[in-house]
Amino acid sequence: EVQLVESGGGLVQPGGSLRLSCAASGFTFSGHWMHWVRQAPGKGLVWVSRINSDGSSTTYADSVKGRLTISRDNAKNTLHLQMNSLRAEDTAVYFCARGPYSGSGSYYVGDVWGQGTTVTVSS
Protein backbone atom coordinates (compact mmCIF):
# COMPACT_ATOMS: atom_id res chain seq x y z
CA GLU A 1 0.00 0.00 0.00
CA VAL A 2 1.31 3.43 -0.94
CA GLN A 3 1.53 5.46 2.24
CA LEU A 4 2.94 8.66 3.73
CA VAL A 5 3.05 9.12 7.51
CA GLU A 6 4.04 12.45 9.05
CA SER A 7 5.43 12.89 12.54
CA GLY A 8 7.25 15.44 14.66
CA GLY A 9 4.54 18.04 15.21
CA GLY A 10 3.86 19.61 18.56
CA LEU A 11 3.73 22.77 20.64
CA VAL A 12 6.70 25.11 20.33
CA GLN A 13 7.37 28.65 21.54
CA PRO A 14 7.82 31.53 19.11
CA GLY A 15 11.39 31.57 17.87
CA GLY A 16 11.77 27.86 18.50
CA SER A 17 12.56 24.97 16.18
CA LEU A 18 10.91 21.73 15.15
CA ARG A 19 11.75 18.96 12.69
CA LEU A 20 8.96 17.22 10.83
CA SER A 21 9.38 13.84 9.16
CA CYS A 22 7.39 11.99 6.54
CA ALA A 23 7.94 8.24 6.20
CA ALA A 24 7.15 6.84 2.77
CA SER A 25 6.30 3.25 1.90
CA GLY A 26 4.83 1.22 -0.93
CA PHE A 27 6.51 3.08 -3.79
CA THR A 28 9.93 4.05 -5.13
CA PHE A 29 10.49 7.10 -2.93
CA SER A 30 13.77 8.06 -4.61
CA GLY A 31 12.03 8.51 -7.93
CA HIS A 32 9.50 11.15 -6.91
CA TRP A 33 9.50 14.85 -6.16
CA MET A 34 8.05 15.58 -2.72
CA HIS A 35 6.17 18.57 -1.31
CA TRP A 36 5.12 20.04 2.02
CA VAL A 37 1.76 21.82 2.20
CA ARG A 38 0.24 23.42 5.29
CA GLN A 39 -3.25 24.36 6.42
CA ALA A 40 -3.88 26.80 9.26
CA PRO A 41 -6.93 26.08 11.43
CA GLY A 42 -10.09 26.74 9.43
CA LYS A 43 -8.10 28.03 6.46
CA GLY A 44 -7.10 26.82 3.02
CA LEU A 45 -4.16 24.86 1.67
CA VAL A 46 -0.86 26.71 1.29
CA TRP A 47 2.10 25.30 -0.61
CA VAL A 48 5.31 25.40 1.46
CA SER A 49 8.19 23.66 -0.30
CA ARG A 50 9.28 21.13 -2.91
CA ILE A 51 12.34 18.92 -3.31
CA ASN A 52 13.37 17.00 -6.39
CA SER A 53 13.99 13.27 -6.43
CA ASP A 54 17.68 13.27 -5.49
CA GLY A 55 17.53 16.26 -3.16
CA SER A 56 19.68 18.51 -5.33
CA SER A 57 16.99 21.11 -5.99
CA THR A 58 14.59 22.80 -3.56
CA THR A 59 12.06 25.63 -3.79
CA TYR A 60 10.16 27.50 -1.09
CA ALA A 61 7.24 29.83 -0.61
CA ASP A 62 8.41 33.37 0.14
CA SER A 63 6.75 33.24 3.57
CA VAL A 64 9.06 30.45 4.77
CA LYS A 65 12.25 31.09 2.81
CA GLY A 66 15.28 31.20 5.07
CA ARG A 67 13.44 29.67 8.04
CA LEU A 68 12.22 26.28 6.79
CA THR A 69 14.45 23.72 5.07
CA ILE A 70 13.25 20.69 3.14
CA SER A 71 15.47 17.63 2.82
CA ARG A 72 15.22 13.93 2.12
CA ASP A 73 16.99 10.69 2.94
CA ASN A 74 16.37 8.32 0.06
CA ALA A 75 18.15 5.49 1.85
CA LYS A 76 15.57 5.73 4.64
CA ASN A 77 12.58 6.71 2.45
CA THR A 78 12.04 9.79 4.58
CA LEU A 79 11.27 13.43 3.88
CA HIS A 80 12.06 16.15 6.42
CA LEU A 81 11.12 19.75 7.11
CA GLN A 82 13.43 21.60 9.49
CA MET A 83 11.53 24.54 10.93
CA ASN A 84 13.50 27.36 12.62
CA SER A 85 12.58 30.82 13.92
CA LEU A 86 8.96 29.72 14.18
CA ARG A 87 6.19 32.30 14.31
CA ALA A 88 2.56 32.16 15.40
CA GLU A 89 1.53 32.27 11.75
CA ASP A 90 3.33 28.96 11.15
CA THR A 91 0.65 27.24 13.25
CA ALA A 92 -0.96 24.69 10.94
CA VAL A 93 -1.40 21.08 9.97
CA TYR A 94 1.55 20.13 7.78
CA PHE A 95 0.98 17.59 5.03
CA CYS A 96 3.62 15.84 2.97
CA ALA A 97 2.60 14.93 -0.55
CA ARG A 98 4.06 12.75 -3.29
CA GLY A 99 4.77 14.69 -6.45
CA PRO A 100 5.18 13.27 -9.91
CA TYR A 101 7.86 10.78 -10.89
CA SER A 102 11.04 12.59 -11.86
CA GLY A 103 11.13 13.23 -15.58
CA SER A 104 7.42 12.63 -16.07
CA GLY A 105 6.85 16.21 -17.13
CA SER A 106 3.96 16.64 -14.71
CA TYR A 107 3.76 19.39 -12.12
CA TYR A 108 0.95 18.55 -9.72
CA VAL A 109 1.60 18.89 -5.99
CA GLY A 110 0.48 15.49 -4.79
CA ASP A 111 -1.27 12.32 -5.86
CA VAL A 112 -0.67 10.74 -2.45
CA TRP A 113 -0.94 12.66 0.82
CA GLY A 114 -0.18 11.91 4.44
CA GLN A 115 -2.70 12.49 7.22
CA GLY A 116 -0.83 15.56 8.46
CA THR A 117 0.97 16.56 11.64
CA THR A 118 -0.04 19.56 13.73
CA VAL A 119 2.37 22.34 14.61
CA THR A 120 1.30 24.93 17.19
CA VAL A 121 3.49 27.97 17.81
CA SER A 122 2.47 29.67 21.01
CA SER A 123 3.91 30.91 24.27
Next chain:
Amino acid sequence: QSALTQPASVSGSPGQSITISCTGTSSDVGGYNYVSWYQQHPGKAPKLMIYEVSNRPSGVSNRFSGSKSGNTASLTISGLQTEDEADYYCSSFTSSSTWVFGGGTKLTVL
Protein backbone atom coordinates in the same frame (compact mmCIF):
# COMPACT_ATOMS: atom_id res chain seq x y z
CA GLN B 1 2.77 34.81 -4.79
CA SER B 2 -0.92 35.63 -4.37
CA ALA B 3 -3.45 32.85 -3.96
CA LEU B 4 -5.59 31.92 -6.94
CA THR B 5 -9.15 33.25 -6.76
CA GLN B 6 -12.00 30.82 -6.19
CA PRO B 7 -15.60 31.45 -5.12
CA ALA B 8 -16.01 30.87 -1.40
CA SER B 9 -18.99 28.59 -1.89
CA VAL B 10 -21.15 26.89 -4.48
CA SER B 11 -24.17 24.68 -4.10
CA GLY B 12 -26.28 22.30 -6.13
CA SER B 13 -28.88 19.61 -5.83
CA PRO B 14 -28.23 15.91 -6.34
CA GLY B 15 -28.04 15.09 -10.03
CA GLN B 16 -27.25 18.64 -11.07
CA SER B 17 -23.95 19.98 -12.42
CA ILE B 18 -21.83 22.70 -10.88
CA THR B 19 -18.70 24.54 -11.98
CA ILE B 20 -16.01 26.01 -9.76
CA SER B 21 -13.76 28.68 -11.25
CA CYS B 22 -10.13 29.38 -10.44
CA THR B 23 -8.63 32.65 -11.65
CA GLY B 24 -4.94 33.43 -11.72
CA THR B 25 -2.57 35.35 -13.95
CA SER B 26 -0.39 34.76 -16.98
CA SER B 27 2.38 33.80 -14.54
CA ASP B 28 0.50 30.78 -13.28
CA VAL B 29 -2.84 29.48 -14.59
CA GLY B 30 -2.60 31.26 -17.92
CA GLY B 31 1.03 30.42 -18.53
CA TYR B 32 1.06 26.68 -17.99
CA ASN B 33 -1.17 23.66 -18.44
CA TYR B 34 -0.27 22.58 -14.92
CA VAL B 35 -3.50 23.28 -13.09
CA SER B 36 -4.69 20.63 -10.67
CA TRP B 37 -7.75 20.25 -8.45
CA TYR B 38 -8.04 18.71 -4.99
CA GLN B 39 -11.02 17.54 -2.95
CA GLN B 40 -10.82 17.72 0.84
CA HIS B 41 -13.42 16.38 3.25
CA PRO B 42 -13.39 17.80 6.81
CA GLY B 43 -10.49 16.50 8.85
CA LYS B 44 -9.08 14.53 5.94
CA ALA B 45 -6.11 14.83 3.61
CA PRO B 46 -6.63 16.37 0.18
CA LYS B 47 -7.27 14.06 -2.77
CA LEU B 48 -6.07 14.76 -6.31
CA MET B 49 -9.06 14.93 -8.66
CA ILE B 50 -7.66 16.57 -11.82
CA TYR B 51 -4.11 17.27 -13.01
CA GLU B 52 -2.70 19.08 -16.03
CA VAL B 53 -5.99 20.98 -16.48
CA SER B 54 -8.15 18.07 -17.56
CA ASN B 55 -6.57 14.71 -16.74
CA ARG B 56 -8.20 12.40 -14.20
CA PRO B 57 -6.08 10.11 -12.04
CA SER B 58 -7.00 6.46 -12.04
CA GLY B 59 -9.99 5.84 -9.79
CA VAL B 60 -11.50 9.33 -10.01
CA SER B 61 -15.05 9.38 -11.33
CA ASN B 62 -15.60 10.70 -14.85
CA ARG B 63 -18.23 13.00 -13.34
CA PHE B 64 -15.27 15.27 -12.58
CA SER B 65 -13.82 17.25 -15.46
CA GLY B 66 -11.50 20.21 -15.86
CA SER B 67 -10.88 22.92 -18.42
CA LYS B 68 -9.05 26.20 -18.87
CA SER B 69 -9.52 29.40 -20.82
CA GLY B 70 -6.93 32.13 -20.53
CA ASN B 71 -6.14 32.82 -16.89
CA THR B 72 -9.18 30.94 -15.56
CA ALA B 73 -9.46 27.21 -14.94
CA SER B 74 -12.69 25.42 -14.11
CA LEU B 75 -13.75 22.22 -12.38
CA THR B 76 -17.12 20.78 -13.35
CA ILE B 77 -18.88 18.11 -11.36
CA SER B 78 -21.82 16.50 -13.12
CA GLY B 79 -24.50 14.30 -11.60
CA LEU B 80 -23.87 15.72 -8.12
CA GLN B 81 -23.88 13.21 -5.30
CA THR B 82 -24.05 13.82 -1.57
CA GLU B 83 -20.52 12.48 -1.13
CA ASP B 84 -19.22 15.27 -3.39
CA GLU B 85 -19.88 17.74 -0.58
CA ALA B 86 -16.39 18.92 0.38
CA ASP B 87 -13.89 21.72 -0.05
CA TYR B 88 -12.22 22.01 -3.45
CA TYR B 89 -8.89 23.66 -4.15
CA CYS B 90 -7.20 24.51 -7.41
CA SER B 91 -3.43 24.72 -7.72
CA SER B 92 -1.03 25.87 -10.39
CA PHE B 93 2.67 25.75 -11.11
CA THR B 94 4.09 29.28 -11.43
CA SER B 95 6.76 31.15 -13.36
CA SER B 96 8.82 31.31 -10.16
CA SER B 97 9.03 27.51 -10.15
CA THR B 98 6.77 27.44 -7.11
CA TRP B 99 3.18 26.33 -6.67
CA VAL B 100 0.13 28.28 -5.55
CA PHE B 101 -3.28 27.14 -4.30
CA GLY B 102 -6.62 28.83 -4.55
CA GLY B 103 -8.45 29.93 -1.42
CA GLY B 104 -10.81 26.98 -1.64
CA THR B 105 -14.49 26.53 -2.46
CA LYS B 106 -16.99 24.88 -0.16
CA LEU B 107 -19.41 22.75 -2.15
CA THR B 108 -22.79 22.12 -0.55
CA VAL B 109 -25.06 19.46 -2.00
CA LEU B 110 -28.56 20.50 -1.02
